[in-house]
Amino acid sequence: MIEAQGLTKRYGSKLAVDQLSFQVRPGTVTGFLGPNGAGKSTTMRMVLGLDSPTAGSVLVNGRPYQYLSAPLREVGALLDAKAMHGGRSAFNHLLCLAQSNGIPRRRVDEVLDMVGITAVAKKRTGGFSLGMGQRLGIASALLGDPGILMFDEPVNGLDPEGILWIRNLMKALAAEGRTVFVSSHLMSEMEVTADHLIVIGQGRLIADTTMRDFIERNSQAYTVVRSPQAEQLAGLVTAKGGTVAPDGDSGALRVTGPEPAAIGDLAAEHGIALHELSPRFATLEEVYMRLTQDSVEYRSGTAGQAPHTSTRGSEA
Numbered sequence: 001m002i003e004a005q006g007l008t009k010r011y012g013s014k015l016a017v018d019q020l021s022f023q024v025r026p027g028t029v030t031g032f033l034g035p036n037g038a039g040k041s042t043t044m045r046m047v048l049g050l051d052s053p054t055a056g057s058v059l060v061n062g063r064p065y066q067y068l069s070a071p072l073r074e075v076g077a078l079l080d081a082k083a084m085h086g087g088r089s090a091f092n093h094l095l096c097l098a099q100s101n102g103i104p105r106r107r108v109d110e111v112l113d114m115v116g117i118t119a120v121a122k123k124r125t126g127g128f129s130l131g132m133g134q135r136l137g138i139a140s141a142l143l144g145d146p147g148i149l150m151f152d153e154p155v156n157g158l159d160p161e162g163i164l165w166i167r168n169l170m171k172a173l174a175a176e177g178r179t180v181f182v183s184s185h186l187m188s189e190m191e192v193t194a195d196h197l198i199v200i201g202q203g204r205l206i207a208d209t210t211m212r213d214f215i216e217r218n219s220q221a222y223t224v225v226r227s228p229q230a231e232q233l234a235g236l237v238t239a240k241g242g243t244v245a246p247d248g249d250s251g252a253l254r255v256t257g258p259e260p261a262a263i264g265d266l267a268a269e270h271g272i273a274l275h276e277l278s279p280r281f282a283t284l285e286e287v288y289m290r291l292t293q294d295s296v297e298y299r300s301g302t303a304g305q306a307p308h309t310s311t312r313g314s315e316a
């Protein structure tokens with residue numbers, strides 16, 4: 001468990017983290033989202049004692065990081081994949097870490113195997129690709145078999161196979177009961193990986209909730225309905241208080257108000273054939289862009305445009 005209480009970090013006149021309070025719990029993947037410069041890395045550095053808070057506190061398993069007797073066995077982190085000695089081999093990099101933390105040598109082989117870089121373990125890390133570097137960084141995080149794992153942008157530089165691997169790894173670590181705290185700018189990836197979200201903007205907490213709640217609360221669900229008797233159905237839905245609009249130029253209707261089941265029942269009662277009845281929710285990206293647009297520090301000309309929607313099961 002990671003617990004931040006009134007966590008604040010000021011760099012000169014810049015308030016990078018502003019009274020953040022949150023808990024990251026075991027057994028789930030918690031996504032940490034926020035625009036560039038929102039304070040995610042600063043927060044993660046404070047969790048690891050690499051930066052000290054200006055005010056407030058952050059505890060790892062109930063204690064400040066500095067007071068953990070075997071830190072690598074309690075929390076493993078991937079913060080900056082390039083932060084390693086390029087002249088050393090992957091094996092030696094991990095061995096040094098293991099030896100200085102009382103971790104047995106065989107664990108080095110285990111984590112090399114887990115992240116799939118055994119074949120290049122004796123090569124100098126200076127020649128590693130970004131993806132191999134990420135895997136080695138993850139191997140370092142896993143070395144102490146810690147109950148808490150923190151990953152800052154872990155899918156950076158990974159190919160689709162690598163991204164899928166990281167997704168499954170994070171889910172598996174959480175399913176083992178570990179605390180998994182991960183930041184990413186890849187919303188589509190976060191949407192299928194994280195169960196819980198902590199969203200910050202300009203150092204302040206914007207949301208701390210489940211993925212499902214975050215999307216459902218902050219977007220209006222609607223149903224796409226396709227029927228050869230669309231006009232008749234539209235009249236019936238409107239009479240019941242629903243709102244009907246064309247769904248783009250697809251010929252389908254976009255119905256807001258009644259649940260899909262109620263629309264289906266209404267159609268059946270009146271002998272209206274349905275060719276499609278699809279519940280739709282906003283994507284995480286769409287909701288995120290809307291909620292964080294006021295706290296974006298660096299903005300390009302097209303940011304926030306062209307929202308997309310996704311088809312999700314009605315249970316989503």
Ligand SMILES: Nc1ncnc2c1ncn2[C@@H]1O[C@H](COP(=O)(O)OP(=O)(O)OP(=O)(O)O)[C@@H](O)[C@H]1O
Binds near residue numbers: 011016034
């Ligand atoms: N050592 C530092 N000295 C001065 N300002 C800093 C320092 N570290 C971070 N900042 C500032 O604090 C703010 C938060 O930065 P931080 O790197 O934590 O954001 P972030 O959410 O991780 O951003 P990104 O998504 O771009 O990695 C930014 O405005 C940044 O410029």
